[in-house]
Amino acid sequence: MTDTLPGTDARTIDERLDAARAAARILATATAAQKNAALEAIARAVETSAGVVVPANDLDLANGRENGMSLGLQDRLKLDDARLRALGDAVREVIALTDPVGEIVRGSTLPNGLKLSQVRVPFGVVGAIYEARPNVTVDIAALALKSGNAVVLRGGSAAENTNRVLVGLLREALASAGLPADAVQTVDDFGRAGATALMRARGGIDVLIPRGSAGLIRTVVEESTVPVIETGAGVVHAFVDRGADLDMAVEIVVNSKVHRPSVCNALETLLVDAADAERLLPPLAAALREQGVTLHADERARAIVADAEPATADDWDTEYMSLDLSVAVVDGLDAALDHIRRHSTHHTETIVTNDLARAERFLAEVDSAAVMVNASTRFTDGGQFGFGAEVGISTQKLHARGPMGLPELTSTKWLVRGAGQVRG
Amino acid sequence: MTDTLPGTDARTIDERLDAARAAARILATATAAQKNAALEAIARAVETSAGVVVPANDLDLANGRENGMSLGLQDRLKLDDARLRALGDAVREVIALTDPVGEIVRGSTLPNGLKLSQVRVPFGVVGAIYEARPNVTVDIAALALKSGNAVVLRGGSAAENTNRVLVGLLREALASAGLPADAVQTVDDFGRAGATALMRARGGIDVLIPRGSAGLIRTVVEESTVPVIETGAGVVHAFVDRGADLDMAVEIVVNSKVHRPSVCNALETLLVDAADAERLLPPLAAALREQGVTLHADERARAIVADAEPATADDWDTEYMSLDLSVAVVDGLDAALDHIRRHSTHHTETIVTNDLARAERFLAEVDSAAVMVNASTRFTDGGQFGFGAEVGISTQKLHARGPMGLPELTSTKWLVRGAGQVRG
Incomplete structure (x- = not known):
């Protein structure tokens, strides 16, 4: 041969x-x-x-x-x-x-x-x-x-x-x-x-x-x-702000996680504002589970969604590339930004919000290749951005950043x- | 203290x-x-x-x-x-x-x-x-x-x-x-x-x-x-083409070499087309010497400018940063491009020519941060390019190239x- x-x-x-x-x-x-x-x-x-x-x-x-x-x-x-x-x-x-x-x-x-x-x-x-x-x-x-x-x-x-x-x-x-x-x-x-x-x-x-x-x-x-x-690794975050539209939050979070879990722009961590978590988290968790997603939740999230698995310390830095999702309840935008700062791989993060000032702060302060408001993280993609074929998604800051x-x-x-x- | x-x-x-x-x-x-x-x-x-x-x-x-x-x-x-x-x-x-x-x-x-x-x-x-x-x-x-x-x-x-x-x-x-x-x-x-x-x-x-x-x-x-x-190193070349305007060639070569010899955009090697070297090289050499420049010449150049120092093999790769200049006679544009390919640090090269086709070939084929026609190499500079202060001159291809x-x-x-x- x-x-x-x-x-x-x-x-x-x-x-x-x-x-x-x-x-x-x-x-x-x-x-x-x-x-x-x-x-x-x-x-x-x-x-x-x-x-x-x-x-x-x-x-x-x-x-x-x-x-x-x-x-x-x-x-x-x-x-x-x-x-x-x-x-x-x-x-x-x-x-x-x-x-x-x-x-x-x-x-x-x-x-x-x-x-x-x-x-x-x-x-x-x-x-x-x-x-x-x-x-x-x-x-x-x-x-x-x-x-x-x-x-x-x-x-x-x-x-x-x-x-x-x-x-x-x-x-x-x-x-x-x-x-x-x-x-x-x-x-x-x-x-x-x-x-x-x-x-x-x-x-x-x-x-x-x-x-x-x-x-x-x-x-x-x-x-x-x-x-x-x-190129590459994506520990991608979504932050659902207090007052967020519930249907929009569910659609964006589910799409970001389950549309194609094995790729770098898929969601790995969901952060929910404590001030509104009682309203937002149960339907989010239900919709995710309906799609077969396993939740790895911190204590505060488990207080609301009791039967989620407890998250380990490593989970926050894990790119699952599977139907798994880390979930944390955080005290507002500052705590969300702080969590993202510590665990993001600077690929893509999104906020679901109706608040203009918090949307603009998120865009300005998150240091990632793509920062989104009210959109699925799955859009970080050369084809979606209109570039035609994609060479890869750069997560470095020199020469090229993003698709x-x-x-x-x-x-x-x-x-x-x-x-x-x-x-x- | x-x-x-x-x-x-x-x-x-x-x-x-x-x-x-x-x-x-x-x-x-x-x-x-x-x-x-x-x-x-x-x-x-x-x-x-x-x-x-x-x-x-x-x-x-x-x-x-x-x-x-x-x-x-x-x-x-x-x-x-x-x-x-x-x-x-x-x-x-x-x-x-x-x-x-x-x-x-x-x-x-x-x-x-x-x-x-x-x-x-x-x-x-x-x-x-x-x-x-x-x-x-x-x-x-x-x-x-x-x-x-x-x-x-x-x-x-x-x-x-x-x-x-x-x-x-x-x-x-x-x-x-x-x-x-x-x-x-x-x-x-x-x-x-x-x-x-x-x-x-x-x-x-x-x-x-x-x-x-x-x-x-x-x-x-x-x-x-x-x-x-x-950033940095510049083994910078000038090629004086056959038919070049003599006064222009002298001005550009002298300016490129002596205006500030200790910087990276200063000329280090002069290449002259053999077909016209008898006309071009003697006045070029005379003008350079008048400015105190020591010539390090190859055999063919020394056949025309007898009292130049013989160039050593290392000279072609040397960034003198002083009033020294390597000089070679080459067989036309192709030989000049070949010499530049082997010895350039990809900073700046210039051609002095009246021929449109050779000017365009030089621009297209020289792989350097700045490629010039009928201009002093000393122009590769952030201030000269209109950028204001300069961070440096990049000689790499990723992210930034040139001033x-x-x-x-x-x-x-x-x-x-x-x-x-x-x-x-």
């Missing part, structure tokens, strides 16, 4: 990074039409690839089962004809996005006549370190290519065979469209050393994007000397056009 | 970082008027501070002389009444700048009626690690405060006594204006451990700015787990205002 798999590569990591840099130079000045043609070739290759991808994927799945991989992870790892066609459609969505490269962000003519323009340019070489889901291989490559970047991938060993085939397809499609195959590379065949090399490749990799568990992201952040865009679209995969440079000006 | 110096502080580094965070929360919602009042108090304190600063500075200078500090470094370390008044003026220039906090960067109303706005917010706590120049203490604090950030400083041990007094003045001025003194802190009294603590204070420090030598910056970049904004103004000391957050919207 392995004989027929594409993507074997005798080059060292440094040789691959050099080749990625050379490819990035070509991509940087490629037109949107050229990049879209390559993406179209990729979409076609991916959606008709079941014959080569599924056998490799079966191999990974068999290895996974042998190693006791959970059913959930097996499902995330699995690719079949339908999923490959969906992956091709995702690439076509990237084709439809505006090319950010060349956008003039700002510009002016200086008093001495120098013409200044700050234009968007690709980063150059983007590194991605991710885990079991092989669709990330295609997604991140498509986003990187559209924004003019070469990409060097390090996927999880659990998807090694699948990723090898996918990378081979991507490289062939690039070449068929007249762009350098080396714009997509993998270092999976170097195992852990591949990830370490990417993290230390300052000057070789311009920006590194980890995608996966909180543990993976923490490791990359701590070990990388390459600039990292941190990242294609412009967030670019840098800028200053162009200065003169007619002989010098400084006096 | 030390008894009268302010700024002794018994708290641990963690306690100071916690206090900085608490101060940052207050600064984040302070109005521009409040921040300007504090800056005015700082300006007044600094410009009238000779009585307390000069004795401490004399102590540092005496220590420096004892330890064999160069005259150049002694000059950078020295503060006197005139320099303190100039430092006060620099703070007043920061007062005059627009407050970036609260600027709405973009916004929209989504189809479901959600109102989205991306607003500028302070980073929170900015860390600064720098070397001998004590004016950085006041400069960086003023810029950080104006942009709503608390700042934790680690200055060079050579300026320890001066910085202790200055930090004390800054803290007193903040308190006198009703803002928290803890918005400005130092960890100088912890020596190297202070710098290490700042570099590892992920979550405590939001962004770290190293200012100083290439070695200092490299250390911070490699050791820090906190996001770093890399950084106040907006580059901020992050953003997304405000989402709803009326009960949930995801379907």
Whole structure:
């Protein structure tokens, strides 16, 4: 089987990074039409690839089962004809996005006549370190290519065979469209050393994007000397203020928690103002339970909703990603802000309120990527924000914060056009 | 003497970082008027501070002389009444700048009626690690405060006594204006451990700015787990194209090299097109020598300008910061681009040309923070670009590239205002 798999590569990591840099130079000045043609070739290759991808994927799945991989992870790892066609459609969505490269962000003519323009340019070489889901291989490559970047991938060993085939397809499609195959590379065949090399490749990799568990992201952040865009973890809070509309509170809290519990913008902690908890908490708890949510409540909440589980100290910092919810009764907005300050991962928080002053204080004082009034936390999403495909949700403050679209995969440079000006 | 110096502080580094965070929360919602009042108090304190600063500075200078500090470094370390008044003026220039906090960067109303706005917010706590120049203490604090950030400083041990007094003045001025003194802190009294603590204070420090030598910056970049904004080193190139206007070429090259040789945007390497080097190089060399510039030339350049020094292999990667210039003759634009690719630090490069196509190729293909046509490299500067005071010149691609103004000391957050919207 392995004989027929594409993507074997005798080059060292440094040789691959050099080749990625050379490819990035070509991509940087490629037109949107050229990049879209390559993406179209990729979409076609991916959606008709079941014959080569599924056998490799079966191999990974068999290895996974042998190693006791959970059913959930097996499902995330699995690719079949339908999923490959969906992956091709995702690439076509990237084709439809505006090319950010060349956008003039700002510009002016200086008093001495120098013409200044700050234009968007690709980063150059983007590194991605991710885990079991092989669709990330295609997604991140498509986003990187559209924004003019070469990409060097390090996927999880659990998807090694699948990723090898996918990378081979991507490289062939690039070449068929007249762009350098080396714009997509993998270092999976170097195992852990591949990830370490990417993290230390300052000057070789311009920006590194980890995608996966909180543990993976923490490791990359701590070990990388390459600039990292941190995506991810969401211990997301909703505060239901005294006087809040009950129906609205129930709708927002339930939607935030149960619409898709396994994602980073799902609600993990509900805070209710003590002054109104007797009115608000029982129907909130009932609606949540009706959806199968297990409540982990503090003493004050359990005094109102007696049969909730007692919350442990760890619960307040836990991203459940399941139908579990921490619940606390707090003494008004200040106590809610204080709780959020201590436990938030700075992803998304929402307040349900009818009070203008408290709404504005919440917006001003909560230090998170997205701060909402009377809206479901599930809206923190590149697609919902109108960006099209999403690179991830940044929870850091440098460069990008919140949902990242294609412009967030670019840098800028200053162009200065003169007619002989010098400084006096 | 030390008894009268302010700024002794018994708290641990963690306690100071916690206090900085608490101060940052207050600064984040302070109005521009409040921040300007504090800056005015700082300006007044600094410009009238000779009585307390000069004795401490004399102590540092005496220590420096004892330890064999160069005259150049002694000059950078020295503060006197005139320099303190100039430092006060620099703070007043920061007062005059627009407050970036609260600027709405973009916004929209989504189809479901959600109102989205991306607003500028302070980073929170900015860390600064720098070397001998004590004016950085006041400069960086003023810029950080104006942009709503608390700042934790680690200055060079050579300026320890001066910085202790200055930090004390800054803290007193903040308190006198009703803002928290803890918005400005130092960890100088912890020596190297202070710098290490700042570099590892992920979550405590939001962004770290190293200012100083290439070695200092490299250390911070490699050791820090906190996001770093890399400023600095400039191996800056000028390419004089065939057919270039000779007078313009001489003016631009001489200005780029000699206007202020010790700064990062000063020219370090001159490349001349072989096809026109016989015409261009002799007058360029003569004009440079007239200004006292020593030429370090490759063989082809020495064939034309015989008495230039031979360039060593290291010269092409050297930021002289002095009246020295590397000179090479290259085979046209492609060879110039190739040389720049191998030796540039991605700060600033300029082309002197009359050819439109080559000008546009240079702008498109050179991967540097500032790329110029027919202009002196000395224009890469926040003041020249119209930003007012300058935080530094970023040579990295993440977050900020090129001259950084106040907006580059901020992050953003997304405000989402709803009326009960949930995801379907």
